[in-house]
Amino acid sequence: xxxxxxxxxxxxxxxxxxxxxxxxxxxxxxxxxxxxxxxxxxxxxxxxxxxxxxxxxxxxxxxxxxxxxxxxxxxxxxxxxxxxxxxxxxxxxxxxxxxxxxxxxxxxxxxxxxxxxxxxxxxxxxxxxxxxxxxxxxxxxxxxxxxxxxxxxxxxxxxxxxxxxxxxxxxxxxxxxxxxxxxxxxxxxxxxxxxxxxxxxxxxxxxxxxxxxxxxxxxxxxxxxxxxxxxxxxxxxxxxxxxxxxxxxxxxxxxxxxx
Ligand code: G
Ligand code: G
Ligand code: NA
Ligand code: MN
Numbered sequence: 001x002x003x004x005x006x007x008x009x010x011x012x013x014x015x016x017x018x019x020x021x022x023x024x025x026x027x028x029x030x031x032x033x034x035x036x037x038x039x040x041x042x043x044x045x046x047x048x049x050x051x052x053x054x055x056x057x058x059x060x061x062x063x064x065x066x067x068x069x070x071x072x073x074x075x076x077x078x079x080x081x082x083x084x085x086x087x088x089x090x091x092x093x094x095x096x097x098x099x100x101x102x103x104x105x106x107x108x109x110x111x112x113x114x115x116x117x118x119x120x121x122x123x124x125x126x127x128x129x130x131x132x133x134x135x136x137x138x139x140x141x142x143x144x145x146x147x148x149x150x151x152x153x154x155x156x157x158x159x160x161x162x163x164x165x166x167x168x169x170x171x172x173x174x175x176x177x178x179x180x181x182x183x184x185x186x187x188x189x190x191x192x193x194x195x196x197x198x199x200x201x202x203x204x205x206x207x208x209x210x211x212x213x214x215x216x217x218x219x220x221x222x223x224x225x226x227x228x229x230x231x232x233x234x235x236x237x238x239x240x241x242x243x244x245x246x247x248x249x250x251x252x253x254x255x256x257x258x259x
Contacts, residue, residue: 007049011060015069020044020057022077023245024095026254027216027238030230035258037094037128039238040078041245042070071103075116079127081248083120090255096128096159101135104144110151124155128179131158133166136176145175152177159216164204173211181208185219185239192224198232205232 014020022040029036044052061067078095085092103109117124129151135144152158157179160172165184172178183204191197201217208215217229220239229237243254 007057008060008063010046011044011057012064012066012069014044014046014057015061015066015073019046020070020073021248022074022081022097023247024081024251025238025245026243026258027096027236028242028258030234030237033258035092035255036236037096038092038251039096039130039245040074040098042074042098043245043247045247067100067102068106068109071097071099071106071109072112074098075113077248079116079120079122081251082122082126084248085251085255086122088252090252091259092255094126094128094157096130098130098161101132101144104131104135104147107143107147110147113151113156114154124151125157128157128159130161130182131172132161133163133169133172136160136172137166148176162218164200173213178213180214180216180236182216182218182238183234185217188217188219188225188229188239189221190225192222192228198228201229201234202232205234209233 020042023043024038025041026035027037027039028034042054044057046052061070074097078097082092082095113127117127129148131148148158158176159180159182160178161182162184163169163181164187181204183201187197187200187204189197191201205215214236215234216236216238217234218238220226220229220237221241223241226237226241246254
């Protein structure tokens with residue numbers, strides 16, 4: 001069998017046995033320098049192939065109709081981790097989970113989210129739902145719109161992911177109570193050395209302020225970019241320059257150093 005076939009055959013078991021799980025990338029407040037949250041990013045810690053990224057296994061999950069299971073697994077591990085930080089007295093305000101359009105169109109997902117929040121005794125504000133601009137744009141699907149609204153009404157924070165790359169910015173803001181814009185990393189790259197990038201970011205931040213939205217810059221890789229975003233008043237930063245996504249067992253030490 002080809003290597004690809006083997007991986008495909010393994011992917012369902014990997015979801016069940018904990019090999020596929022979230023790694024966590026911190027988000028910092030530019031105002032206080034403290035952790036404002038973690039984004040949960042799916043990783044497959046494969047016993048022989050090393051750590052695989054979503055690009056390598058999302059298509060396999062999709063082919064096997066397992067994307068809904070991924071969402072459940074990511075949710076479950078993320079909230080469990082949040083509970084664990086709480087128990088250790090580590091201050092992590094929220095965890096952000098990425099949901100695809102098909103996740104958000106699944107009526108069972110909402111029940112699962114409520115069930116997990118309940119089980120771990122966490123309030124909905126602790127969960128940030130990351131939604132792609134493109135998903136919101138292509139949501140003539142009433143179920144998707146209804147579910148986003150329900151999550152927002154429950155009290156979950158809604159983050160608009162990859163902001164600026166889709167074509168739904170204003171539509172999304174009008175339809176849903178978005179809490180925060182995640183400015184796509186393509187705008188952040190070299191922004192401290194590129195006046196055009198700076199003008200674009202400046203325009204987004206001004207817009208966000210007028211609309212009373214929080215802002216987060218993704219893909220912050222250098223100290224120069226970090227300083228610029230802070231100076232421009234972007235509320236939160238996330239990127240390799242702060243930390244790469246890390247496994248749960250490395251998070252406690254990282255949090256302790258940034259509290
Ligand atoms: O972590 P990385 O940069 O490799 O992620 C690649 C892409 O996979 C990103 O667009 C990210 O949003 C997406 N991704 C990561 N984790 C999940 C997940 O749990 N569910 C979904 N639907 N997408 C994810
Ligand atoms: O689509 P989404 O924004 O969820 O994608 C997040 C992806 O971006 C993750 O796969 C993560 O590994 C990646 N990422 C996070 N920080 C950086 C960064 O500073 N630079 C680059 N190039 N990628 C990043
Ligand atoms: Na995201
Ligand atoms: Mn993004």
